[in-house]
Amino acid sequence: xxxxxxxxxxxxxxxxxxxxxxxxxxxxxxxxxxxxxxxxxxxxxxxxxxxxxxxxxxxxxxxxxxxxxxxxxxxxxxxxxxxxxxxxxxxxxxxxxxxxxxxxxxxxxxxxxxxxxxxxxxxxxxxxxxxxxxxxxxxxxxxxxxxxxxxxxxxxxxxxxxxxxxxxxxxxxxxxxxxxxxxxxxxxxxxxxxxxxxxxxxxxxxxxxxxxxxxxxxxxxxxxxxxxxxxxxxxxxxxxxxxxxxxxxxxxxxxxxxxxxxxxxxxxxxxxxxxxxxxxxxxxxxxxxxxxxxxxxxxxxxxxxxxxxxxxxxxxxxxxxxxxxxx
Amino acid sequence: xxxxxxxxxxxxxxxxxxxxxxxxxxxxxxxxxxxxxxxxxxxxxxxxxxxxxxxxxxxxxxxxxxxxxxxxxxxxxxxxxxxxxxxxxxxxxxxxxxxxxxxxxxxxxxxxxxxxxxxxxxxxxxxxxxxxxxxxxxxxxxxxxxxxxxxxxxxxxxxxxxxxxxxxxxxxxxxxxxxxxxxxxxxxxxxxxxxxxxxxxxxxxxxxxxxxxxxxxxxxxxxxxxxxxxxxxxxxxxxxxxxxxxxxxxxxxxxxxxxxxxxxxxxxxxxxxxxxxxxxxxxxxxxxxxxxxxxxxxxxxxxxxxxxxxxxxxxxxxxxxxxxxxxxxxxxxxxxxxxxxxxxxxxxxxxxxxxxxxxxxxxxxxxxxxxxxxxxxxxxxxxxxxxxxxxxxxxxxxxxxxxxxxxxxxxxxxxxxxxxxxxxxxxxxxxxxxxxxxxxxxxxx
Numbered sequence: 001x002x003x004x005x006x007x008x009x010x011x012x013x014x015x016x017x018x019x020x021x022x023x024x025x026x027x028x029x030x031x032x033x034x035x036x037x038x039x040x041x042x043x044x045x046x047x048x049x050x051x052x053x054x055x056x057x058x059x060x061x062x063x064x065x066x067x068x069x070x071x072x073x074x075x076x077x078x079x080x081x082x083x084x085x086x087x088x089x090x091x092x093x094x095x096x097x098x099x100x101x102x103x104x105x106x107x108x109x110x111x112x113x114x115x116x117x118x119x120x121x122x123x124x125x126x127x128x129x130x131x132x133x134x135x136x137x138x139x140x141x142x143x144x145x146x147x148x149x150x151x152x153x154x155x156x157x158x159x160x161x162x163x164x165x166x167x168x169x170x171x172x173x174x175x176x177x178x179x180x181x182x183x184x185x186x187x188x189x190x191x192x193x194x195x196x197x198x199x200x201x202x203x204x205x206x207x208x209x210x211x212x213x214x215x216x217x218x219x220x221x222x223x224x225x226x227x228x229x230x231x232x233x234x235x236x237x238x239x240x241x242x243x244x245x246x247x248x249x250x251x252x253x254x255x256x257x258x259x260x261x262x263x264x265x266x267x268x269x270x271x272x273x274x275x276x277x278x279x280x281x282x283x284x285x286x287x288x289x290x291x292x293x294x295x296x297x298x299x300x301x302x303x304x305x306x307x308x309x310x311x312x313x314x315x316x317x318x319x320x321x322x323x324x325x326x327x
Numbered sequence: 328x329x330x331x332x333x334x335x336x337x338x339x340x341x342x343x344x345x346x347x348x349x350x351x352x353x354x355x356x357x358x359x360x361x362x363x364x365x366x367x368x369x370x371x372x373x374x375x376x377x378x379x380x381x382x383x384x385x386x387x388x389x390x391x392x393x394x395x396x397x398x399x400x401x402x403x404x405x406x407x408x409x410x411x412x413x414x415x416x417x418x419x420x421x422x423x424x425x426x427x428x429x430x431x432x433x434x435x436x437x438x439x440x441x442x443x444x445x446x447x448x449x450x451x452x453x454x455x456x457x458x459x460x461x462x463x464x465x466x467x468x469x470x471x472x473x474x475x476x477x478x479x480x481x482x483x484x485x486x487x488x489x490x491x492x493x494x495x496x497x498x499x500x501x502x503x504x505x506x507x508x509x510x511x512x513x514x515x516x517x518x519x520x521x522x523x524x525x526x527x528x529x530x531x532x533x534x535x536x537x538x539x540x541x542x543x544x545x546x547x548x549x550x551x552x553x554x555x556x557x558x559x560x561x562x563x564x565x566x567x568x569x570x571x572x573x574x575x576x577x578x579x580x581x582x583x584x585x586x587x588x589x590x591x592x593x594x595x596x597x598x599x600x601x602x603x604x605x606x607x608x609x610x611x612x613x614x615x616x617x618x619x620x621x622x623x624x625x626x627x628x629x630x631x632x633x634x635x636x637x638x639x640x641x642x643x644x645x646x647x648x649x650x651x652x653x654x655x656x657x658x659x660x661x662x663x664x665x666x667x668x669x670x671x672x673x674x675x676x677x678x679x680x681x682x683x684x685x686x687x688x689x690x691x692x693x694x695x696x697x698x699x700x701x702x703x704x705x706x707x708x709x710x711x712x713x714x715x716x717x718x719x720x721x722x723x724x725x726x727x728x729x730x731x732x733x734x735x736x737x738x739x740x741x742x743x744x745x746x747x748x749x750x751x752x753x754x755x756x757x758x759x760x761x762x763x764x765x766x767x768x769x770x771x772x
Contacts, residue, residue, distance in 0.1 A: 005587055006680075015676050021702050022679065025645040032644035039365065040640040042357045042407045043470040047448025056425040056444060057379060058406055059352035068348055071368055077348045090469070092635040265456035 002029075034095045038066035045087040045097075048266075050273040051080050051280065054290040062087045062097040074104045079113070079283045082291075083174060083204075084238035084273035098174075098278070105176030113282040114175055120282075123166040130161035133195040135188070135209075135216075137202035138167060139276075143308035145201055148324045149219065155327045158222050160199070165191045168205040174279045185212045192216075201320065203239035203246075203307050204277070210244075219320065220249050220306055226326050229258030233299040235314055236271035237307035250306050250319060257322065264298040272298065274305075274313035288313075329375045329419065332396040336420075339388045342379040343420070349377040353403055353421035358411040358737065359650045362643050363706055372414045374401065374421035381426040383500055383508055383537040389422055390535065390765075391506035397763045400504075402531035404475035405446060407467040409650070410735025412479070412530045412770045419765075424474045427537050432457055438497060438513070440540045443474025459543040462489040462576070465731075466634060474536045480528030482731035484633060487688045488576030488602075489544065491731065492527065497540040499523040504534060504761035513540045525756065530733055531767035533760050547576075547602035551610045552626035555619040556586075556594040563595045564661045564685075564693075566617045571688055573609045573616075575599040579629070582665070584682035585698070589632065590625045598626035642700060647679070648710055649700045652717045653730040657692040660725030661685075665695055671720040675713050677703025687730060694730035714738075734771045742771060 011019065043063040046052055052061045059068075060080040068077050078101045088096040121138050124146060134153060136146050153160050169184030189212065192198050198216040200206050209216035218240060234254060240246045247268050254261050266272035275281070275291025292313035296303070303316030311318045336343045344350075355361040355371040364371050380386045393400045399419030406413060415421050427442030430453055439461065441450055447461075448469035454460055464483035465471060471481070477499065482491040489495070498513040501523075511523060526536055553575075557563040563580050570578060577600040581589060586596045597619065601609040614621055639649055652672075656664045665683055672681040680700045687694040697717060703709030718728060718741055728738055728745040743750040754772055757764075 003587060003591060005591075005593065009584065009587070010679055013673060013681075014679055017704070018677050018679060018702055021646070021704070025647075025702065028645055030641050032641070036366070036644055037637075037640035040362055040643050042467065042636065042639075043405065044634065044636060046405060046470040047446045047452070047468075053449070056381075056428060057349065057352065057377075057423065058403070058425065059349045061352075064352045067365065068351060070365070071351065073348050073351060075348070076346075077352075092637045093640060265453055 034093070034100050035066050035070050037093055038063055038095050038097060038100065039070045045090040048086040048090050048270070048272075050084060050086060050275065050291045050295070051082055051287070054275070054287050054294060055080065055284075065097055065101060069101055069104045074107065076109060078104050079109050079175075080280070080287070081278070082238075082273045082275070082280050083278040085242045086238065086273065089242055089269055102174065102176050106178070109283065110175035110177055113279055114171060114177060116282040117171045117279065121166070125164045125166060126162050127164055128162045131159040131196055132161065133192055133198045134160040134162055135165065135168070135192070135198050135200045135205060137200050137205035137308070139204075139308040139312070140201045143312045143318075145308050145311065145318055145320060149201055149320050152320050152323050152327060153222070156222065156224055161195060163191045168208045170204045170208045171279050171282070173208065189214055201308050201318065203237050203244055204309070207239050207243045218244060218246055218306065220246060220253065223253060223319065223323065225253055225256035226323055227258050228322060228326055231260045231262060231301045232304040233262045233264050233301040234267070235264065235274065235295070235299070235303050235305040235310055235316065236267055237305060237310045238271050238273045238277060240306060241269050241271050253319065254304065259304075262301050264300075266298060274310040276309035276313035328396050329398055332392050332398045332420065333376045335392045336378060336389055339392070341385045341388050342381075343376050344379070345376045350374055353377045353406070353415065353423070356406050356408045356411060356413040358409055358414070358735075359648055360411070360707065360710055361414070362639075363646075363648070366644060372416045373418065374415040375418045377421045377423060379423050379426050383427070383502060386422065386424070386427075386502045386535050386537050387506040387508050389420065390502055390504055393420055393765050394505050394763055398765060399768050400765050401767055402478070402535050404444065404472035404478070405467070405470045407471045408475065408479055408733065408735065410733045410737040412733060412735035412767060414736075417768055422535065424472065424535065424537065427474070432459070432543070434459070437543050438540055439543050440538060441473045443472060443477075443535075443537050443539070445473045447471050447473070447476070454543055455546060458546050460546050461495065461541060462544055463492060463495055463541075466636065469634060473539050477527055477536045477539055478529060478531050479733040480731060482687055482694075484686065485577050487578050488574060491687075493524065495541045496523070496527065497542060499526060499536060499540075500538045501526050501534040501536050504763070504766045509534070528733065530735060530770050532757055532771055534766070547606070549604075549606040550600065550602045551606045552630075553597075553599040553601070553610060553613050554622050554625035555597045555617045556592060556622050557597065557619040558594065560595060560662055560665050562618055563597050564658070566619060567597060567685065567688060567693065568658050569616055570599060570613055571690055573601065573613055575609075575613075576602045578688050580685040582683050584680065585684050588682070589629055596625050598629055600626065645702075646706075647700050647702050648706045650710070650713075651696055651698050651732070652714065653686070653694055653696040653732055654721040654726040654728065655687075655692060655694045655730040656721075656726040661693060661695070663724045664721055664726040667720045667724045668695070668697055668717050668726065671716040672697060672699050672713055675701070675709060675716060677701040677709045678713070695726070696730075736769055739771050
């Protein structure tokens with residue numbers, strides 16, 4: 001909304017021809033699409049972009065990726081992105097570069113990346129009945145967190161079910177393979193409809209479920225403190241902090257467990273992606289590793305987190321594992 | 328020739344790319360005239376290749392090869408410069424300094440050694456986490472680099488209290504156009520002429536800055552603000568001069584038009600920040616000294632918005648051109664420079680808004696920062712006319728050519744008027760150091 005006093009000043013100080021041009025364009029003010037607006041920015045989120053930080057090329061910087069998309073150069077760089085929304089968190093226009101680039105993906109690189117993802121997945125499926133559905137997500141298996149979580153949930157007396165659905169569809173979604181994504185999420189939606197709600201270790205899964213009408217919560221919601229104590233650094237998983245708005249809860253839980261929680265540089269909503277988010281690992285594995293390596297250097301104490309991807313990337317411990325040690 | 332140079336750079340182990348994506352990424356700096364071109368899907372320029380050295384030695388290898396083949400080289404940091412200095416108009420090789428990205432903090436001596444490619448916002452965040460600050464805070468902090476700051480003689484929002492980049496600099500490492508590396512010992516003060524200064528503001532003309540050692544400061548415990556409103560420019564400038572005795576960390580004057588945009592007030596506004604030990608006493612004294620009316624909250628409002636440049640993205644797609652012109656002047660010329668330059672910009676047909684703030688203050692004077700937006704029939708002619716009239720009016724009324732954005736290609740025609748006898752000296756220096764004229768051709772000279 002433009003201040004009316006500014007408008008009257010403009011009208012008083014502007015020549016007639018310019019006034020006529022203004023009359024034509026003012027109704028279009030603020031209506032340019034996000035890719036265009038992002039492209040015109042000098043890259044004011046460059047300092048927080050983990051992909052740029054690892055790759056050190058302007059080519060994969062947020063506003064240049066928007067430039068490439070705008071120009072139709074969509075072969076490679078637009079896939080070099082994480083769903084961390086560090087850009088959006090820093091952007092006065094609230095623009096998520098990753099959200100905007102998704103529509104330009106779906107090409108050859110997407111197909112290669114999804115093949116790598118599918119080959120890497122080893123999901124252990126088993127079924128049991130309960131009140132709420134525990135949906136581990138593929139990365140919980142990959143990070144060896146599944147058995148531990150089942151054990152912790154049982155010891156905490158959570159009445160949970162397991163079902164034979166393997167994927168929330170996030171990798172397909174991120175790569176712009178939308179039809180396949182819809183198929184995956186529909187299957188999960190149907191399975192989830194039989195329960196009061198769904199819990200998952202994986203912030204990605206929870207976010208995708210919520211965005212698609214499934215009542216889901218991060219596993220932190222059912223955990224209860226057990227006394228342990230010590231010094232730890234907590235890494236905020238980017239999806240958990242920024243998209244699910246879960247920042248205080250893990251800190252409160254860790255404090256109740258007797259831990260002194262030390263903040264790293266980049267924490268809370270200003271956290272830094274671990275590199276294993278989204279599908280960057282299947283697009284540029286060396287660079288994803290580099291993001292992880294750089295993030296690990298931000299910590300002075302044992303890294304604790306609440307996400308299977310972050311646990312793997314940062315070689316840290318999930319809060320569930322801390323509990324399993326003493327339960 | 329260029330193909331051979333690229334092959335040779337590859338063969339000495341330096342990463343170099345000829346992919347279209349990388350070339351597009353390095354096709355321009357942030358001069359506003361490039362944006363309408365991009366909207367029309369035109370490239371302002373295109374380098375033939377982009378080199379990504381990771382060390383000073385690799386930068387040296389690139390320059391040795393380019394020099395041997397006489398291939399033009401354009402030096403790129405974050406590409407946030409606005410004076411069309413980095414744009415690779417002759418193709419050649421764009422050299423990205425972003426791979427030089429180490430940060431070493433020396434807490435005992437309050438120094439930081441940083442690679443040229445370190446992005447300012449990240450550096451500041453890392454320093455803050457350890458309880459320090461560089462207090463170099465240009466509006467481009469989040470997208471500009473350490474090397475870019477040095478090359479453009481950058482200045483930040485806290486320059487009034489902490490100095491410009493040249494005042495923060497302890498030592499520099501640079502690579503000359505023929506690949507020779509120049510390093511100096513870091514020391515609080517040095518013997519002989521301070522030759523590293525030739526790289527400060529050199530805009531990549533004389534060498535590639537690869538690392539810098541800079542001063543750092545403890546994060547101040549106290550951070551207090553002052554906001555005052557005035558009827559006109561004369562009173563606010565006089566108060567700003569008086570307040571310099573209290574050494575504010577930050578001070579700004581907003582004219583009536585900018586006050587309206589930031590604070591919904593049609594008065595002139597002065598804001599100041601006092602920080603560190605003694606800040607409360609300074610603030611008390613400042614409130615007693617000023618002749619204007621002390622008001623609440625304006626400093627905080629501006630501090631919250633100080634890195635927001637999103638208006639550019641909103642208005643450029645509509646056909647607007649938007650830019651800023653910053654000039655320095657002595658106190659005695661302040662009112663004249665402010666009034667006459669604004670009048671000159673407003674007099675150009677197509678101008679929609681023109682306003683100014685003063686953003687950097689010295690014992691002897693200040694910097695005025697003019698902002699304009701136009702919706703002309705012909706963007707390039709309009710832009711050229713605004714710049715010509717504004718700069719010539721500044722020079723005629725006691726203002727200078729630039730305070731901190733630099734010269735580039737945009738302002739080079741006026742450089743000799745500003746630096747007089749030093750202009751031929753600069754030209755000689757360029758021809759001695761860069762015999763084949765490979766570095767940033769067409770910039771400044």
